[in-house]
Amino acid sequence: MKVLVTGGAGFIGHHIALHLDREGFEVSVLDSLQRANPLATTRLRGSGIPLIVGDVRTFQEYGGFDIVVHAAALVNVEESIRNPLEYYDVNIMGTARVGYECSKNKIRLIYLSSAAVYGEPVKTPVSERDPVNPLSPYGLSKLVGEQILGNYSRIYGLKHVSLRLFNVYGPGQNPSYAGVISRFLTNAIEGKSLEIYGDGFQTRDFIHVEDVARVVEKFISQDIFDNEVYNVGTGIGTRIMDLARMIIEISGRSVDIVFKQARAGEVRHSVADISKLRERIPFTPTSLKDGVSKLLQTILGSKALQ
Numbered sequence: 170m171k172v173l174v175t176g177g178a179g180f181i182g183h184h185i186a187l188h189l190d191r192e193g194f195e196v197s198v199l200d201s202l203q204r205a206n207p208l209a210t211t212r213l214r215g216s217g218i219p220l221i222v223g224d225v226r227t228f229q230e231y232g233g234f235d236i237v238v239h240a241a242a243l244v245n246v247e248e249s250i251r252n253p254l255e256y257y258d259v260n261i262m263g264t265a266r267v268g269y270e271c272s273k274n275k276i277r278l279i280y281l282s283s284a285a286v287y288g289e290p291v292k293t294p295v296s297e298r299d300p301v302n303p304l305s306p307y308g309l310s311k312l313v314g315e316q317i318l319g320n321y322s323r324i325y326g327l328k329h330v331s332l333r334l335f336n337v338y339g340p341g342q343n344p345s346y347a348g349v350i351s352r353f354l355t356n357a358i359e360g361k362s363l364e365i366y367g368d369g370f371q372t373r374d375f376i377h378v379e380d381v382a383r384v385v386e387k388f389i390s391q392d393i394f395d396n397e398v399y400n401v402g403t404g405i406g407t408r409i410m411d412l413a414r415m416i417i418e419i420s421g422r423s424v425d426i427v428f429k430q431a432r433a434g435e436v437r438h439s440v441a442d443i444s445k446l447r448e449r450i451p452f453t454p455t456s457l458k459d460g461v462s463k464l465l466q467t468i469l470g471s472k473a474l475q
């Protein structure tokens with residue numbers, strides 16, 4: 170089965186591409202390399218996965234693929250507030266084009282959406298039936314992407330699913346806007362204090378990137394393209410304060426925790442209700458402690474090579 174992963178030279182996309190390659194799929198990657206991750210491109214090269222350099226807004230050579238996993242996007246919430254038009258252009262027009270090409274070529278599509286579509290959830294854990302109300306242009310762009318694909322399914326018969334990913338962590342996150350886990354770990358290793366924006370009582374649902382790759386693979390192998398939306402998290406909320414303490418403990422470094430002003434566009438609580446996902450696929454997420462310990466070893470290993 171031939172799979173194209175857009176944004177496959179990025180953090181999540183390259184983990185999905187490598188996982189599908191290991192599982193025996195014939196994988197190619199499409200990426201503009203605008204925000205590509207050096208670790209990702211090296212790994213792709215090492216595994217022989219073909220990399221097509223192209224922009225999802227204009228690329229039209231989809232003939233021959235059975236499945237597209239659409240991960241290409243601009244993904245920085247703060248940047249999207251400073252520069253909304255670029256986010257609407259890349260994320261909305263990119264998804265509109267990818268979905269349209271998949272519709273024309275009868276290709277099944279997995280769209281990586283985001284928990285950012287919920288904005289501040291009305292309750293935690295938040296379910297797919299709860300209202301959406303994105304706070305940032307990034308969140309809105311991901312929601313419009315879902316709606317465009319839903320519309321294509323109705324009018325062109327596109328077969329797709331939208332996976333609303335919660336906070337994804339793991340090796341190879343883009344260093345310029347790495348998630349809080351990578352930042353905390355890097356700071357702890359370097360003996361620097363851990364900076365918390367806000368009071369530290371905000372909660373997040375952290376999911377390991379390899380778990381995301383396994384979820385994507387299960388949707389493909391079980392042929393689940395029912396035009397539905399699925400939360401992809403662990404179902405467990407972790408307070409940022411507790412995360413900081415856990416990282417200090419796991420890393421064995423005695424660094425301070427300092428508090429800074431909360432950032433615009435950030436939600437207070439974000440935890441996934443994953444019962445809908447679990448009705449469809451078997452899913453046992455990696456525990457946060459195991460995932461963080463594994464990531465620490467990876468970061469220490471890569472520093473040792475530098």
Ligand SMILES: NC(=O)c1ccc[n+]([C@@H]2O[C@H](COP(=O)([O-])OP(=O)(O)OC[C@H]3O[C@@H](n4cnc5c(N)ncnc54)[C@H](O)[C@@H]3O)[C@@H](O)[C@H]2O)c1
Pocket residue numbers: 175176177178179180181182199200201202203204205206223224225226239240241242243244259263281282283284311333334335336337338342343348
């Ligand atoms: N990281 C998270 O925690 C998280 C959470 C929820 C959803 N997501 C979604 O997962 C997907 C991947 O996110 P990521 O964290 O791996 O981001 P990333 O920035 O590491 O990867 C995105 C990739 O898309 C590429 N890209 C950007 N614009 C492009 C264009 N016009 N044409 C082709 N390629 C383009 C970039 O070069 C980059 O390699 C995104 O769709 C994002 O919205 C991520």
